Amino acid sequence: MLKAVVTDLDGTLTDRRRRISTAAIEAIRNLVDAGVPVVLASGNTTCSLDILCKMIGTDGSIIGENGGVYRYRFDGKLQVAGRQEACWDAYHRIEEHFAEEGKALTLYSPENRFADVAFARTVSPAETAEVIADMPVRAVDTGFAIHLQYDGVTKGSALAELAALMDLVPDDFLAIGDSENDTEMIRRAGVGAAVGNAVPGPMAAAEYVAEKKYGEGFVEIVRKYRPYFLER
Structure with a gap:
């Protein structure tokens, strides 16, 4: 059973113009309301991700700077990896x-x-x-x-560290992305998926590649795997 979701932002929750998908937001809120943690994983800064977490409605668990920083919930300590x-x-x-x-x-x-x-x-x-x-x-x-x-710091390495803080393991996660920097995260998760606009790296690593692109692809993936979640 799956217990949590970790998802990229740009190109995965957005459209081709980097506008966030309202359908993707609704899908995330449905997961959160059902007790499924959702982690935003991005190259963005912590402050940018904090704003998005608050507006979307997650608990503030993030992976930022392509795995360089991560945090469990808003009240958790920001962990810094790498040099x-x-x-x-x-x-x-x-x-x-x-x-x-x-x-x-x-x-x-x-x-x-x-x-x-x-x-x-x-x-x-x-x-x-x-x-x-x-x-x-x-x-x-x-x-x-x-x-x-x-070297060695990726979204995938951060997922392994963050999962432990959440009393989970990477196998408990559904990971979704579109870019090369998502490949290791998709590979390490229990189930890895890529949206239809993904580049070759994450597509090859993914167990499932959505027919739809961008935010619509994210919604397609969540719907496909929703029955596999164990609500907490």
Whole structure:
């Protein structure tokens, strides 16, 4: 039996224009009202996820910064994984590299990030990865931004740690996503699913791929697996 849901945000609960799906919100609220915990997992900052949790109606359990931070409920302590100082070292090398090409990088909310470093997707993600290939940091291309994250830190690793705080194990979760940074989370969960607009990585890792895309795909997945949940 499944006991909880962990879901990506951008591209999974939204439409192609990044507007959050009202049908997906309704599906999440139905789960929460039935006693099924729902965890939002994103590359976004904690403060951004807090706003969404409050407005959607979850208990504040989150995975942020692509696994770099996680928390069980609003009143829980924010846990920080990885080494942000290593990410900053990588960022400065990347910054110098592209400066030589006459390109400047634009940071995203550095004051609100505790584990990773994120910047605008105005340079080549592949070239970015090559620049830091010998460093213990990887470049995560979410399709919306480029994130620098310490090796081994993923949404999947955060799921394993968060599950323990919730008195659960990863096998208790239905994980839903669409991007490469969701692949490990989908692979580690008891059931992994991908929405119809997903890229190859999460599709290959998923037990089920929705026919519908974006938020409608999320609703399709929840409906398919709803009978497998043990309400708490």
